[in-house]
Amino acid sequence: MMLPPQSITPIEVGRLVGNVERFRNEGYRLVQIGCTKVADHYEINYCFDKDYMFEVLRITVTADTEVPSITGMYWGAFIYENEMHDLFGIQVKGMNIDFKGTLIKTRVKFPFSQAAEKVATPKPAPAKAEPKKEEAP
Numbered sequence: 001m002m003l004p005p006q007s008i009t010p011i012e013v014g015r016l017v018g019n020v021e022r023f024r025n026e027g028y029r030l031v032q033i034g035c036t037k038v039a040d041h042y043e044i045n046y047c048f049d050k051d052y053m054f055e056v057l058r059i060t061v062t063a064d065t066e067v068p069s070i071t072g073m074y075w076g077a078f079i080y081e082n083e084m085h086d087l088f089g090i091q092v093k094g095m096n097i098d099f100k101g102t103l104i105k106t107r108v109k110f111p112f113s114q115a116a117e118k119v120a121t122p123k124p125a126p127a128k129a130e131p132k133k134e135e136a137p
Contacts, residue, residue, distance in 0.1 A: 008045070008056040016046070017068050019057050023048045024073045029056065034082035035088050037113070042088060046070070063089060064115065071096035089113035 010020055028048040035044045036058075044067065046057040061067060067084075069092050071077045078097040084090040086099070091111035 001125075006054040006056070008058055010058045010060070013059050013061060013065060015059065017070065017073075018074055020046065020070045023055065023057075023085060026050065030070075030074040031120060033077060033084070035084045037088065042090065044084065044090070060092070062095065065089075066091045066093050068092075069096070071095040086110070087113075089116055102107060 007052070009019075009095040024103050024126055028050040031047040031049050033044065035042055040062070041113065042061050042063075044061065046059075048055045048057075059067070067081075067090055067112040069077070069081055072094070075096060078095050082097070082099045083093050083104060086106070087110065092098075097103050
């Protein structure tokens with residue numbers, strides 16, 4: 001059995017909710033949402049599946065873009081949306097469960113964001129030397 005080619009469809013942020021709603025109405029399941037930093041912007045991929053047909057919606061956003069939540073259609077998306085916020089600093093509006101930056105605890109706030117690149121990585125403290133033990137004569 002030969003499967004048809006899988007597709008990645010770039011869309012504008014304003015068309016996200018309508019496209020996701022269409023997938024939900026057609027019986028697709030949400031597989032995952034992934035975010036990646038690319039140069040000075042982020043690519044967010046919304047992956048769906050139905051009958052072994054994998055469809056991806058891709059939005060490209062900047063650090064100050066507010067992304068609408070899809071949790072009204074796919075309740076479990078709150079995990080991915082909180083992860084995007086906590087790791088990349090993406091502002092997601094309207095999440096059904098918003099952990100407000102506490103789902104994933106990291107030493108550096110938004111470690112994969114544009115702002116994190118500007119923060120100097122703290123250097124570890126030098127190891128303390130063990131005091132020398134005096135040898136018995």
